[in-house]
Structure formats: C-alpha cells, structure tokens
Amino acid sequence: MQDIGNILDNRVLLVALIACLIAQALKLVVEIVKHRKLNVRVLVTTGGMPSAHSALVTALAAGVGQTLGWASPDFAVAIVFAIIVMYDAAGVRQAAGKQARILNQMIDELFHEKPDFSQDRLKELLGHTPVQVIAGSALGMTIYWLARSAY
Numbered sequence: 001m002q003d004i005g006n007i008l009d010n011r012v013l014l015v016a017l018i019a020c021l022i023a024q025a026l027k028l029v030v031e032i033v034k035h036r037k038l039n040v041r042v043l044v045t046t047g048g049m050p051s052a053h054s055a056l057v058t059a060l061a062a063g064v065g066q067t068l069g070w071a072s073p074d075f076a077v078a079i080v081f082a083i084i085v086m087y088d089a090a091g092v093r094q095a096a097g098k099q100a101r102i103l104n105q106m107i108d109e110l111f112h113e114k115p116d117f118s119q120d121r122l123k124e125l126l127g128h129t130p131v132q133v134i135a136g137s138a139l140g141m142t143i144y145w146l147a148r149s150a151y
Contacts, residue, residue, distance in 0.1 A: 015063055023055040023056075024043050025043070053086070054085070062141060063151060
C-alpha cells in the first residue's frame with residue numbers, strides 16, 4: 001500500500017496527468033463551441049484539439065528536466081519519448097485515420113445496396129493535425145510552468 005502512496009507523491013507524474021486531463025476537458029469546450037452541442041464522448045476518444053498526449057508528455061519531460069536537471073540522462077529519455085509520441089500522433093496515427101476514412105467510403109460505395117452487410121466502421125479520428133499537437137505541447141508547457149514551484 002505504501003507504493004501507491006509513493007506514486008501519488010510523485011509531483012512530476014501528477015502535473016503531467018493534470019495537463020492531460022485539462023487537455024481532455026478542453027476538447028469538450030472546443031466541441032461545444034464548434035458544433036454547438038454537448039458530446040461527452042470526446043472526453044474518452046483520441047484525436048481532437050488539443051492533443052492530450054502532447055500535453056502529457058511535454059509536461060512530463062519538463063517536470064523531469066526541472067527536478068533531475070536539464071542535462072540529465074533522465075531528461076534526455078523523457079524528451080525523446082515526447083518527440084516520438086508527438087510525431088506518432090501527428091504522423092502515423094493521422095495517416096491511419098485518413099486510410100480508415102477512405103476504406104469506410106469504399107465500403108459504403110461497394111455495399112450501399114446490401115443492407116445485410118454489417119461490419120463495424122473503422123475508427124477515423126485516430127491522430128492529430130500538427131496544430132493540435134503543437135497546441136497540446138504548449139498546454140503541457142503552460143501547466144508545467146504554472147506548477148513548477150510544486151517541484
């Protein structure tokens with residue numbers, strides 16, 4: 001039980017998780033402003049503005065740098081991890097989402113006269129645009145900056 005208490009005392013982790021949660025909450029606000037309706041599903045889906053993944057890993061890397069030193073190997077690992085996550089969100093997962101959209105469109109066109117075809121549609125909103133990733137990263141830096149005295 002003591003181990004769980006130690007995890008909850010990890011301020012770097014808590015600030016990173018708070019950055020992620022704020023990003024997810026902002027997705028709800030963006031959804032309301034953009035579509036004029038409440039869609040709570042955006043709280044648990046991937047994609048959208050801002051990138052919660054980017055906010056999380058940016059706040060995490062900054063927190064590691066603040067606590068262990070900007071020249072530490074731990075910060076190097078954290079920043080490389082952050083770059084990989086953000087590149088994946090804007091690159092690989094964005095491309096997979098575009099492919100899913102095209103495949104769904106092809107299936108719709110091929111089977112539009114066959115209502116008995118009942119395969120699930122592929123998930124199209126998988127990744128982020130570069131702007132969404134940058135906004136998430138800026139949010140993560142902002143949350144880190146606001147909480148830096150907690151380290």
